[in-house]
Amino acid sequence: MDYNVIVIGSGPGGYVAAIRAAQLGSKVVIIEKYNTLGGTCLNVGCIPSKALLDSSEHYHNAEHRFKEHGVVVSGLKVDLKQMIKRKGDVVSQTCDGVMYLMKKNKIDVHHGHGSFIDKNTISIKATDGSERKITGDKIIIATGSKPVAPPAFNYDKKRVITSTEALEITKLPKRMVIIGAGVIGLELGSVFARLGTEVEVVEYMPSILAGMDKDCGKELQRSLKKLGIKFHLKHMVNTVESDGKSVTVKMQKRDTENTTELKADYCLIAIGRKAYTENLGLENVGIKTDEKGRIEVNHHLETTTEGIYAIGDVIKGAMLAHKAEEEGVYVAEAIHGQKPHIDYNLIPGVVYTWPEVSAVGKTEAELKEAGVPYKSAKFPYKALGRARASMDVDGMVKVLAHKETDELLGVHMVGARVADMIMEAVALMEFRASAEDMARICHPHPTYTEAVKEAALGATGNRSIHI
Numbered sequence: 001m002d003y004n005v006i007v008i009g010s011g012p013g014g015y016v017a018a019i020r021a022a023q024l025g026s027k028v029v030i031i032e033k034y035n036t037l038g039g040t041c042l043n044v045g046c047i048p049s050k051a052l053l054d055s056s057e058h059y060h061n062a063e064h065r066f067k068e069h070g071v072v073v074s075g076l077k078v079d080l081k082q083m084i085k086r087k088g089d090v091v092s093q094t095c096d097g098v099m100y101l102m103k104k105n106k107i108d109v110h111h112g113h114g115s116f117i118d119k120n121t122i123s124i125k126a127t128d129g130s131e132r133k134i135t136g137d138k139i140i141i142a143t144g145s146k147p148v149a150p151p152a153f154n155y156d157k158k159r160v161i162t163s164t165e166a167l168e169i170t171k172l173p174k175r176m177v178i179i180g181a182g183v184i185g186l187e188l189g190s191v192f193a194r195l196g197t198e199v200e201v202v203e204y205m206p207s208i209l210a211g212m213d214k215d216c217g218k219e220l221q222r223s224l225k226k227l228g229i230k231f232h233l234k235h236m237v238n239t240v241e242s243d244g245k246s247v248t249v250k251m252q253k254r255d256t257e258n259t260t261e262l263k264a265d266y267c268l269i270a271i272g273r274k275a276y277t278e279n280l281g282l283e284n285v286g287i288k289t290d291e292k293g294r295i296e297v298n299h300h301l302e303t304t305t306e307g308i309y310a311i312g313d314v315i316k317g318a319m320l321a322h323k324a325e326e327e328g329v330y331v332a333e334a335i336h337g338q339k340p341h342i343d344y345n346l347i348p349g350v351v352y353t354w355p356e357v358s359a360v361g362k363t364e365a366e367l368k369e370a371g372v373p374y375k376s377a378k379f380p381y382k383a384l385g386r387a388r389a390s391m392d393v394d395g396m397v398k399v400l401a402h403k404e405t406d407e408l409l410g411v412h413m414v415g416a417r418v419a420d421m422i423m424e425a426v427a428l429m430e431f432r433a434s435a436e437d438m439a440r441i442c443h444p445h446p447t448y449t450e451a452v453k454e455a456a457l458g459a460t461g462n463r464s465i466h467i
């Protein structure tokens with residue numbers, strides 16, 4: 001064999017798997033379809049969107065909050081081209097960092113489209129049409145996902161766009177319609193709303209962030225409404241049409257015949273992503289996909305074909321970069337005879353709007369459905385001195401604990417810096433801690449994390465101090 005391990009795809013799952021396998025002594029190669037490493041996350045996902053989220057939040061604060069802080073600004077304006085340029089610089093630096101890690105760990109990199117010839121042989125077709133073949137003992141599929149764009153939405157990459165194109169807009173739109181009130185739609189919607197675009201969100205479900213705890217969705221929706229975002233919940237989109245300069249979105253309220261048209265400069269499709277498993281030659285090695293194109297794996301993340309593994313967005317589970325990373329390490333270690341472990345219940349989820357949203361463990365609805373006896377407590381950000389000092393009073397922390405054992409079952413947060421705060425809950429839940437344990441930890445004052453302590457105190461028996 002040319003290699004001990006071949007990794008197809010260089011996103012967070014793929015490149016992390018490659019590094020860990022190399023650390024364990026394997027000769028590793030990574031195959032990437034595009035010219036840069038890092039996959040969706042680094043190039044057109046997590047990293048660039050966070051860069052724009054930060055830039056837009058700075059502008060929004062300068063426009064709406066600086067005066068109250070005693071900071072007077074004149075001549076304020078949006079330079080969207082510069083924001084996009086800075087975003088591009090951040091992406092470039094991050095992708096260059098991954099290439100550095102490949103060199104540091106002596107991992108070969110081949111650019112081109114990889115596909116299976118047989119269970120140990122991969123064909124790599126470069127953009128210039130040339131082809132080469134390599135062989136490997138173990139192969140890891142980490143090809144990620146791409147946005148879902150139904151034919152009726154007439155996705156043209158110009159006016160009807162996905163997150164990929166939204167990250168490259170250099171002229172601020174007056175109006176934008178977003179289809180989907182999930183993480184991607186709300187993050188990008190908040191970017192443009194902060195900069196002055198009129199944003200309307202169409203969502204089929206009765207609430208935003210349908211997969212998260214309902215209280216989180218309600219809390220965030222209140223904040224985003226203050227930002228000027230309009231929501232059309234329980235609506236389905238029938239068609240999207242573009243004339244090249246604008247778009248018309250035809251939507252219908254669920255369970256009725258009532259239809260409405262929305263006109264805008266852009267329509268952003270953000271209804272989810274699907275596994276990228278096309279043209280991989282899976283049929284050549286007997287690997288089948290489900291109705292959503294995902295690859296079936298066992299508890300070792302091995303496919304139905306021995307020696308071939310799949311991780312990240314191409315298999316079932318949350319489409320999260322950090323979930324893919326954990327699976328990359330898991331497979332690399334399993335291949336080398338170790339006994340790794342992943343607790344999927346303790347993979348946190350984060351929404352990088354402002355206020356941020358984060359969660360780990362079970363939602364209240366999931367506990368009810370499973371018949372698990374639980375107790376719940378919430379603590380509002382507005383009761384925090386730190387939140388008042390920074391004018392970030394929107395948000396809350398919710399703690400769910402077992403009614404009989406007091407074990408932490410779920411923690412759900414909305415507020416400033418909760419993307420970082422959630423790790424306290426993850427760490428405690430990893431060690432099967434109780435709400436009492438969380439409440440007994442001394443939290444520094446004044447901080448946002450005091451909301452975690454107070455919510456835990458409430459869950460242990462209505463003992464919150466500051467409310």
